[in-house]
Amino acid sequence: MRFILFFILSISILFATQIKLTEKQANFIAQKVWQNEGAGLDKYLVHWNEGEDFASVGIGHFIWFSKGHMERFREVFPMVVASMEEKGVKMPSWLNSKTPLPWNSKEEFYAAKKAKSKKYVQLFKFLKATMPEQADFMAQRLSAALSQMLETIEEPEKQQLIKKRFYEVMHNKDGSVNERGLYVLLDYTNFKGEGTLKSERYKGEGWGLLQVLEHMNPKEANKLKAFAESAKAMLSRRIKNSPPARGEERWRKGWNVRLDTYWK
Template identity: 45%
Template sequence: MQRINDTDRTESGISISSKEANSIGKKIWINECGGTVEGLTSWNKGEYFASLGIGHFIWYHKKKRGPYEESFPKLVKFLVSRGVKVPKFVFNQNCPWETREDFIRSKNSSKMIELRNLLYGTIPLQTEFILLRLENALPQMLSAISDKSRRGVHSNFYKLTDTAKGKYVLMDYINFKGEGTKKSERYNGKGWGMLQVLEVMNRNATTESAPKEFALAAEKILIRRVKNAPKDESRWIKGWQNRLKTYH
């Protein structure tokens, strides 16, 4: 993918202007971090990994991995490919903090400040990174489903890419809940990613109504996730619903 100029069309045919990209990046930053610099380095209560950058990209430590997509190392490689100098402790490394308590205690450490400065200084590139993930998502999704389902998913995807709001919806949700193609991201065999939402989304949606229809479908999918979860995830649903309201 090329750098976002005044108006770029990506390899997947997604046309996005620098103004749109900046606006979307800011919204994702608000959704994930409250739009704060401190929020760029987070470790949520009850989780066993750090959540970093505007997209709260996951970074696992060496003692415990998980089923979710580990996106922070991929972001680091992307930044390096763009000529960004990154701290040695983040390149090809596991998260140096092994517990949330350790992470919080290190809030004002030199490593944490260096990490926070890196993330604050690369917000536009992080937006590009999320767009790159979206570009690559459609072929992955289509290859994971039957011929019968492909037409509807393809149609709904491109209805959303036709508007600035729709592009925000797709970029935010893929960052929020993933593509939906990983077998490890399932409860009782049911996923909650972008693919699952596009599959159940109203196929009669218009370009104008598509963002709202996506939000309605996403709410159903996330409620299903909570019902199927092996542990109680009900505490998250209100926040998820509030986030989906920004898609309307």
């Protein structure tokens, strides 16, 4: 009997957060995320940020590595492409989920962008045409985030706390989906990850969705505000712990502006 109950509980955890976006929701979230990541400007749809060794592409500035590159952060763009492959989305003939970034350095990338090379133009048009599909991927990623987070936690009490706060952000008090709460969870998971990768740590401390949920103020009645304030604290801790050479302080203001959209 215990095994059966455990099995049922496990299944409920795995599938309780399957998120399906309507076309209206997908377009809304795509535009909100794109405004956060690239100010809604085409020139930032295929981009390479200062101080980083990888490109950031699409509405979510999904990380994409060149061939042979290794990094502490999760490479997400191949996951986006794999999601689209499953749905039969048309894409450039040279692009698939195994394709590395075509440019080996920031200099090569900007040269291709300036020259409007064939691959750059095809990539841009593909990303411009598939914004709702990119939002759908983000929903898929969030669907798996809760179970992924719970698998990393040993204490039952903490598992229940994380699950409770996840649903408090996503749902209204009557149990219906809060669209802004859904946007908040989707955006932050895309923005800073689930918080489960040990490589995404500075001095052993993470800054992802898991850490934000863990440090929410339980006395704050507005759960979206509580989430935003916790996220600010986690990113402030990240900046403090980051290697000085990365100069992450320069991102604080923009990060905080983004987080304020979660509740203001």
